[in-house]
Amino acid sequence: MTRFDLLRSPFLARLLRSRWPRLILSVAALAGFVLAIAAGLAGTPVGSRNFGIIAVWIAWWAALILVAVPLAGRGWCSICPLPLPGEWLQRGGILAPAARRRGLGLRWPRRLRNLWIQNAGFALLAISSTVILTRPAVTGALLLGLIGAATVVSLVFERRAFCKYLCPIGGFVGLYSQVAPVELRVRDAALCAAHREKTCYVGGPGGEGCPWQVFPAGLTRNSPCGLCFECLRTCPYDNIAVNLRPFGADLPRPAGRRLDEAFKGFLMLGSALAYSAVLLGPWGEIKLAAFRVGTPEWAAFAGGFLAATFLALPGAFALHVAAGRLLAGPRGNFRETLASYSQALVPLGLAAWVAFSLSFVFSNLSYLWPVLSDPFGAGWDLFGTAVGAWTPYLGAAVPTLQAGILIGGLAWAAGLASRIGHRLLGDDQRTSRRALLQASPVVGFAFVVTVVQLWLLIG
Amino acid sequence: MRPEHLARLLVILGVLLPLVGAAIILLPPLGRNGEVIEVHARVAEDGGWLPSELVVPAGTPLTLRLTSDDVVHGFAIGRSETQAVDVLPGQYSELTLTFDRPGRYTYYCTRWCGPGHWRMRGTIEAQGGGATPSSAAEPPYVRLGLDLDAPHPAPVVPERRPSAIGGEALGIDLPAGLRGRAYYETHSPYQAFQSLREQGSFSRLGDERVWDLVALLWRQATTARALEAGRALYAQNCAACHGEGGGADGVMATSLPGSLGGADDAPGPADLASLESMMGARPALLHGKILRGGMGTGMPYFGPIFTDGQLWSLVDYLWTFTMEYEE
Numbered sequence: 001m002t003r004f005d006l007l008r009s010p011f012l013a014r015l016l017r018s019r020w021p022r023l024i025l026s027v028a029a030l031a032g033f034v035l036a037i038a039a040g041l042a043g044t045p046v047g048s049r050n051f052g053i054i055a056v057w058i059a060w061w062a063a064l065i066l067v068a069v070p071l072a073g074r075g076w077c078s079i080c081p082l083p084l085p086g087e088w089l090q091r092g093g094i095l096a097p098a099a100r101r102r103g104l105g106l107r108w109p110r111r112l113r114n115l116w117i118q119n120a121g122f123a124l125l126a127i128s129s130t131v132i133l134t135r136p137a138v139t140g141a142l143l144l145g146l147i148g149a150a151t152v153v154s155l156v157f158e159r160r161a162f163c164k165y166l167c168p169i170g171g172f173v174g175l176y177s178q179v180a181p182v183e184l185r186v187r188d189a190a191l192c193a194a195h196r197e198k199t200c201y202v203g204g205p206g207g208e209g210c211p212w213q214v215f216p217a218g219l220t221r222n223s224p225c226g227l228c229f230e231c232l233r234t235c236p237y238d239n240i241a242v243n244l245r246p247f248g249a250d251l252p253r254p255a256g257r258r259l260d261e262a263f264k265g266f267l268m269l270g271s272a273l274a275y276s277a278v279l280l281g282p283w284g285e286i287k288l289a290a291f292r293v294g295t296p297e298w299a300a301f302a303g304g305f306l307a308a309t310f311l312a313l314p315g316a317f318a319l320h321v322a323a324g325r326l327l328a329g330p331r332g333n334f335r336e337t338l339a340s341y342s343q344a345l346v347p348l349g350l351a352a353w354v355a356f357s358l359s360f361v362f363s364n365l366s367y368l369w370p371v372l373s374d375p376f377g378a379g380w381d382l383f384g385t386a387v388g389a390w391t392p393y394l395g396a397a398v399p400t401l402q403a404g405i406l407i408g409g410l411a412w413a414a415g416l417a418s419r420i421g422h423r424l425l426g427d428d429q430r431t432s433r434r435a436l437l438q439a440s441p442v443v444g445f446a447f448v449v450t451v452v453q454l455w456l457l458i459g
Numbered sequence: 460m461r462p463e464h465l466a467r468l469l470v471i472l473g474v475l476l477p478l479v480g481a482a483i484i485l486l487p488p489l490g491r492n493g494e495v496i497e498v499h500a501r502v503a504e505d506g507g508w509l510p511s512e513l514v515v516p517a518g519t520p521l522t523l524r525l526t527s528d529d530v531v532h533g534f535a536i537g538r539s540e541t542q543a544v545d546v547l548p549g550q551y552s553e554l555t556l557t558f559d560r561p562g563r564y565t566y567y568c569t570r571w572c573g574p575g576h577w578r579m580r581g582t583i584e585a586q587g588g589g590a591t592p593s594s595a596a597e598p599p600y601v602r603l604g605l606d607l608d609a610p611h612p613a614p615v616v617p618e619r620r621p622s623a624i625g626g627e628a629l630g631i632d633l634p635a636g637l638r639g640r641a642y643y644e645t646h647s648p649y650q651a652f653q654s655l656r657e658q659g660s661f662s663r664l665g666d667e668r669v670w671d672l673v674a675l676l677w678r679q680a681t682t683a684r685a686l687e688a689g690r691a692l693y694a695q696n697c698a699a700c701h702g703e704g705g706g707a708d709g710v711m712a713t714s715l716p717g718s719l720g721g722a723d724d725a726p727g728p729a730d731l732a733s734l735e736s737m738m739g740a741r742p743a744l745l746h747g748k749i750l751r752g753g754m755g756t757g758m759p760y761f762g763p764i765f766t767d768g769q770l771w772s773l774v775d776y777l778w779t780f781t782m783e784y785e786e
Contacts, residue, residue: 023466027473035477042485045528049549084470094466376484379524379551387550 040140
């Protein structure tokens with residue numbers, strides 16, 4: 001598959017090797033988050049007039065889901081300010097770490113080295129999201145809690161355990177980073193294998209060992225790599241490449257798929273569907289139940305959400321995969337087949353998230369200009385934009401865009417399912433038909449999901 | 460400066476600058492302390508006006524910075540001609556008021572903001588200033604000794620809505636004692652009907668014709684301007700419960716009375732289109748009900764809100780539900 005190494009450009013190589021560009025962006029993001037926390041906790045409780053709500057859930061979210069994740073994968077994780085204070089404390093410095101580490105530096109427990117806590121964290125946010133998205137104080141407390149948690153975890157565990165195992169946003173970004181046309185890989189894996197010091201992992205004179213605990217030679221997908229580029233600084237052989245590549249190059253890979261990753265796909269897809277129904281749908285009762293966090297109605301809503309996401313959706317998908325195995329004749333381990341086909345949920349889920357986000361991002365983006373002038377809703381007008389009228393952007397074009405994105409996602413998922421089928425069963429003439437048969441129920445599942453999402457958003 | 464120190468400075472500034480900015484923004488505007496009071500509006504279920512009690516010196520300008528923490532509200536001072544101000548979510552409206560006379564003034568919400576809209580009231584106590592507080596005149600229902608809570612059905616009611624136009628078409632001179640504001644305010648339509656019936660000159664008229672004459676008397680006691688003012692007041696303050704046509708079928712009628720602070724078993728809104736009830740009601744009684752409110756029901760008291768002129772305009776308008784004043 002075609003790749004182009006961006007580091008061939010001396011300018012880009014210098015830019016990525018330097019810690020300053022990343023640090024400056026990270027500090028800018030930190031300032032924005034601190035302002036969002038302060039506005040959330042001390043500003044007006046009116047969400048549409050509070051910087052905390054608009055900057056985070058409209059502007060940042062739009063930049064993340066519509067641009068950063070599809071184009072740069074874990075680009076956001078690269079500049080995310082949440083781990084910045086903790087990492088400073090842990091290392092004893094920002095650019096020049098202290099000789100002796102601070103904190104306990106414990107290894108993350110072996111049993112928890114998976115995505116289940118991240119999945120649970122995201123599910124918890126999802127069932128409370130109507131309150132988080134509308135109440136500035138809750139958003140402020142959440143951001144503060146995330147920075148606090150990242151800092152505490154940095155002081156107890158080694159490296160970026162919070163980002164790798166706990167951060168709910170990181171899980172989301174990691175899953176969909178697989179579609180991005182950018183990847184960090186090694187140029188020659190044999191060279192890495194022969195390199196005894198493994199400075200990319202343990203650190204060396206040029207920089208830190210991989211904060212994400214990744215051995216770059218073992219990278220086959222984008223999800224585990226936080227794009228901090230430390231390995232670029234520590235590799236003595238200049239063996240790291242930052243490639244431009246085709247979209248979704250990670251996705252057809254069937255080997256080594258784990259159920260925690262598969263469930264992340266179910267959770268993300270289920271959340272996109274649930275958000276579309278709850279936040280954009282006409283069902284006031286569900287909306288109210290989702291908003292009344294802590295009440296019996298909310299418990300029923302949360303139970304329904306969790307059952308749909310962790311039971312119904314995976315159950316339906318598993319039935320489709322089982323049907324495919326029946327059609328094509330069972331071969332290989334069912335769990336592995338299920339996990340492999342779950343990769344088809346990635347383009348489907350991303351399309352669902354992008355389409356869902358288009359619904360509210362462009363209709364609410366005009367709220368950004370007033371909150372830039374008056375972040376706390378305190379009656380200020382710093383840039384003369386405080387009294388802007390609400391103006392939905394791209395109004396009539398949004399449904400067409402959504403339909404195009406959802407149908408594109410379906411086509412991508414269908415093509416991917418077929419490729420996964422061929423990888424699992426073989427690509428020769430004899431097995432090709434069986435591969436298509438095995439993949440066809442998964443394509444049917446993707447079709448139904450797309451129709452449901454189209455109905456929720458446009459119908 | 461060493462790069463590490465510069466990096467640390469950057470991170471510290473990244474945290475401190477927004478916090479310092481926040482502190483500056485949230486500090487009260489300089490030089491206006493003491494003269495400016497910030498008032499937050501929330502639906503009654505979440506606290507209503509915050510603060511809901513203000514004490515200010517009489518005769519000194521008071522600037523209120525009004526903002527809403529939830530939905531659109533309106534701010535007005537009761538029994539005054541000052542224009543209502545919209546109070547918008549997350550935005551500020553400023554209003555400068557001067558209370559020349561000491562006394563207790565009520566401010567209230569003028570926008571339909573929720574089921575407890577009527578409970579959104581606050582008071583401004585204007586103190587000192589030398590002038591004496593204005594004393595309220597005795598309301599007519601007290602003067603007449605009317606029991607506002609007693610049922611008041613008319614023993615005889617017309618079969619259809621009496622028509623002032625029909626009454627006028629009869630071309631009859633109405634007795635001077637029944638004409639005019641003083642009689643109208645203190646008598647029910649049924650009493651006027653009885654008085655007309657007792658006069659021999661109307662004996663040839665059927666009951667419906669006499670009721671038409673009553674409607675004419677009632678119409679002649681008011682003005683088109685008062686009716687228009689009453690219509691606007693009714694639409695803004697009463698229609699939500701009593702209904703657009705007075706038939707006790709407003710959008711909030713079903714949530715009465717418990718949700719509006721009344722007892723759960725209290726009666727719903729009065730049917731202002733009921734001939735039996737209205738023909739037995741004196742205007743002074745309706746005036747008193749609006750002024751005092753329905754004790755134990757969801758009916759709010761408008762005494763501190765409406766001027767006497769507004770109260771009477773509203774009373775005059777209420778008769779249009781049971782009498783035809785126009786074609």
